[in-house]
Amino acid sequence: MIKVKEVLKKNTMLIALVVVTIIFAISTNGILLVPGNVTNLISQNGYVVVLAVGMLMCILTGGNIDLSVGSVVALVGALAGKLIVTKGLNIWLSIALCLIAGILIGVWQGFWIAYIRIPAFIVTLAGMLLWRGVALIILDGLTISPFPENYLNLFNSYIPDVFNGTSLNITCILIGVVISLIYIIIQSMSYINKTKKGYQTEKLYIIILKAVLICSIIITLSITLARHKGIPMTLVIIGVIVIVYAYITSKTVAGRHLYAVGGNEKAAKLSGINTNKVLFMSYVNMAFLSAIAALMCVARFNSAAPTAGTNYEMDAIGSCYIGGASAYGGAGSVPGVVIGAVFMGILNNGMSIRGIDSNVQKAIKGLVLLAAIAFDVISKYRAKNA
Amino acid sequence: MAKLLLEMKKITKTFPGVKALDNVNLQVEEGEIHAIVGENGAGKSTLMKVLSGVHPYGSYEGKILYEEEECKFNEIRDSESKGIVIIHQELALVPYMSIGENMFLGNERGSKLSISWEETYNQASKILKTVGLNESSRTLIKDIGVGKQQLVEVAKALAKNVKLLILDEPTASLNETDSKKLLDLLLQFKKEGMTSIIISHKLNEISYVADKITILRDGATIETLDNKTDEVSEERIINGMVGRALTDRFPKREGVKIGETSLEIIDWNVDHPLYSGRKVVKNVSLHIKKGEVIGVAGLMGAGRTELALSIFGKSYGTNIKGKLLIHGEEIKLNNVKQAIDKKIAYITEDRKGDGLILSNPIRINTTLAKMDKVSERGVIDMDQEVLAAKEYKNKLNIKATSVEQDVDNLSGGNQQKVLLSKWMFTDPDIMILDEPTRGIDVGAKYEIYCIINDLVAQGKSIILLSSELPEVIGMCDRIYIMNEGQMVGEVMKKDATQEYIMGQILKSGKGV
Structure with a gap:
């Protein structure tokens, strides 16, 4: 019984996500989980996941947030529009230039934050105004569209079905099965390896239970997507980003340093960690991911608008905190943030399907954000005092 | 024998795992300067925290009699309303506020919705004169030295109509001249009838100001000496404090x-x-x-x-x-x-502030300063890390349920051992x-x-x-x-x- 309680406590947000999904699935008469809508959910919220992963790195370093994210999205989007549509430059070259622009913005902000030690809140607040202004200057206040087909296809297309299935995309299902198999192989290899070396492992039934749960989610998702048009490119992009950053944060020295700086900067410094560099890199990374998000967004809207990206920083920050990141830094995980982003996405999408007035939606979102975090904080507080 | 102002009877206070105070008795007469001495960790500060209500009534056993009535303080405010004021070792002043504002912080002059600054600064200036501090009450705290800040603390206590002033190592961060000044001030207050308790490590200061000396060791009272009648020597105090030959x-x-x-x-x-x-x-x-x-x-x-x-x-x-x-x-x-x-390894004096990441487990703290020993090309080998942490946990006899326990929840001694293992891990x-x-x-x-x-x-x-x-x-x-x-x-x-x-x-x- 105690075990069950512990598992519940550790996964409060995951449970909340499942509950919200079920509520909306029922109240929308199942429309929420229709294949077409699931695909829609992914392409609508892809940018949030990308931004939230970057934001997590900033929050980890000590609860700092990057407010300039939305404006950077607008600026890089404007640059993409100018290069690809107006100048007609090669799309690969344009994409490279846009990503470099993102990195340069990050270098600028990171320099003031990490080396001059101006609080991140202030530097990125200034950035929020500055980059929005530059975006407006580049676009001259106008919207650029449409983007060429070959650019849009990069982001908006689906992985083609090599088997030409009629109602089902067979490649999509195959990929789901392959990913599940890879997961199972990695897990069992590490289990065998550990037992061979005599290291402690988790109980076998827990590992199997986890594997069954994760594989069934992957396969259900792949079948759902197969019934529509297959795997959207957006999912591929966010999948790669999530896996790479989950790996960095949990398995590498660089990731460990990120947590250490957030947990106790002085101790980190006296342990030989270059804390300035860690701080600097997390803001460079944030701007880089903002540039990727910008490229995704211009493709989805098929236009580069000066007002693009408004309030995107709030979506990213919200996802991080809902996903269990600590407002003081040093705690949080990439999988948690993905859960947070999906939670926000389902909330938005579910309310839209039900036709709730958009003003009311905003108010509800605010309340849900507070409730989710209060729930988390209180349950942890109880656990500590138990 | 003069009237007893304060009597603490059989005070026992336990923290999880440690008995900080064990049947401690303390009697303070009106108008005397009473010194409490003891090694670090002997329980001096804990005793004063019990007295001032930082540890509320009910969290300890025993009785506190003050002016012949039993006291049940729930917070500092309760003890202060009786005229018991404690000045802590670390100064508790707000650097960007003026002397006057600091003196009346939490005790503001005028009504709740309208502070009377005139009254604040007038009263502050008067009190500053009595403590012999030659500064305007409008000077900011950050602009005066530590010695003067200590005097502001005393003035702040006076502003609360103090009857029993407790000073926790007041001269620890002061130089010779400032210390002398402060001690003379205490003697002057004594003449005016105030009672003080002073906690100090400096034996020469104690024999200079104290009328009585109570020695604490390992949370228990050893004896109370009278500076006038007893044969008080530094050896006797040290013997009482240490309790056994230094060699053991x-x-x-x-x-x-x-x-x-x-x-x-x-x-x-x-x-x-x-x-x-x-x-x-x-x-x-x-x-x-x-x-x-x-x-x-x-x-x-x-x-x-x-x-x-x-x-x-x-x-x-x-x-x-x-x-x-x-x-x-x-x-x-x-x-x-x-x-x-x-x-080279430097093991900090401030294990919580500069040494450990409290919210992280023992494992992560152990390897932090030398990650390359448990990683290859920047990728951590978690299994090796766990083994390393376990090795040191056993070697240094760290008491914890596992290496995954957060150091936050460990006792001070065990935290110190984690800090030591962190630096021993770097092979210095x-x-x-x-x-x-x-x-x-x-x-x-x-x-x-x-x-x-x-x-x-x-x-x-x-x-x-x-x-x-x-x-x-x-x-x-x-x-x-x-x-x-x-x-x-x-x-x-x-x-x-x-x-x-x-x-x-x-x-x-x-x-x-």
Whole structure:
């Protein structure tokens, strides 16, 4: 019984996500989980996941947030529009230039934050105004569209079905099965390896239970997507980003340093960690991911608008905190943030399907954000005092 | 015999795992200055926290009688309303507020919705005169020195109509002149009928001001001496405080061969990081050999920590000058990473603030300073990491459920051991231990001394920075004496006595 309680406590947000999904699935008469809508959910919220992963790195370093994210999205989007549509430059070259622009913005902000030690809140607040202004200057206040087909296809297309299935995309299902198999192989290899070396492992039934749960989610998702048009490119992009950053944060020295700086900067410094560099890199990374998000967004809207990206920083920050990141830094995980982003996405999408007035939606979102975090904080507080 | 103002009867206070106070009795007469002495961790501060209501009624056992009635304080406010005011060791002043504002903080003049600044500053100025502080009550706290800030604390207490003033090591951060001034002020208050309790380590100060002296050891009262009638000598107080011959407290170290010089610094100078030109460390030279434990003794603010940090990859100060030789070779260490690579470890005095990541488990804290030992090309081998953490947990006998336990939940002694394992994990040759036994109980202290002995037996060099003289004398082969940023003496273990070391410090202080 105690075990069950512990598992519940550790996964409060995951449970909340499942509950919200079920509520909306029922109240929308199942429309929420229709294949077409699931695909829609992914392409609508892809940018949030990308931004939230970057934001997590900033929050980890000590609860700092990057407010300039939305404006950077607008600026890089404007640059993409100018290069690809107006100048007609090669799309690969344009994409490279846009990503470099993102990195340069990050270098600028990171320099003031990490080396001059101006609080991140202030530097990125200034950035929020500055980059929005530059975006407006580049676009001259106008919207650029449409983007060429070959650019849009990069982001908006689906992985083609090599088997030409009629109602089902067979490649999509195959990929789901392959990913599940890879997961199972990695897990069992590490289990065998550990037992061979005599290291402690988790109980076998827990590992199997986890594997069954994760594989069934992957396969259900792949079948759902197969019934529509297959795997959207957006999912591929966010999948790669999530896996790479989950790996960095949990398995590498660089990731460990990120947590250490957030947990106790002085101790980190006296342990030989270059804390300035860690701080600097997390803001460079944030701007880089903002540039990727910008490229995704211009493709989805098929236009580069000066007002693009408004309030995107709030979506990213919200996802991080809902996903269990600590407002003081040093705690949080990439999988948690993905859960947070999906939670926000389902909330938005579910309310839209039900036709709730958009003003009311905003108010509800605010309340849900507070409730989710209060729930988390209180349950942890109880656990500590138990 | 004068009337008793305060009587604390059979006070017992337990923290999880530690009995901080065990049947402590304290009687304070009206109009006297009562000193409480004891080693670090003897329970002095805890006793005062019980008295002032920081530890509320019900969290301890025993009775407090004040002005002949029983008191049940739930918070500091309750004890202050009775005229019991405590001045803590760490000053509790807001730097960007004026003296007057600080004095009446939480006790504002005028009505709740409209503070009367005129009354505030007028009253503040009057009280400042009585404590002999020649500053405007509108001066900001950050603009006055520590000595004057201490006087502001006293003035703040007076503003609360204090009857019983408690000072917790009031002179710890003051220089000789400021200390004398403060003590004279206490004597003057005594003449005016005020009662005070003073907690101090400085025996000469106590014999100067105190009427009675209560000695605490390991959470229990040993005896109360009367300065007038009893034969009060420093030996008697020290014996009471320490309770046993000095030799038992420190494990014997035998057969350790002292080898070649491992680290040497020559003419080391460090400036204050903010005020360049103000020297914090002046022309310091020292050396240490393999298998040797050297001590650096000195009062708070002597510059020991600053010296250590400046050696440890320039982690403190600016304009660092001097030669640093490791194994006879002159080198420069520009950052902590280089210092760790040259096998130097600095174990901080502030384990919670600067040493450990409290929210992280033992495992992560253990490996943090030398991640390359458990990683390959930047990827961590978690299994190897767990093994390493377990190895040190067993070696140092760290009491925790597993290496995945957050260090937050460990006792002070065990946290200190985690900090030690973190630095032992870096395989250092030279370890600088800064107050390694501060705030931990006697048993854990002994264990840490044993660890130190094991380390030197492996040929490592240990530099022990400590303000506890018995510890320095008991553990070190050789002792440097530091005061006001300078080395003022060096003494071998066999010649070292507390009196000699204190004497050297005081002598050097007077010359300045």
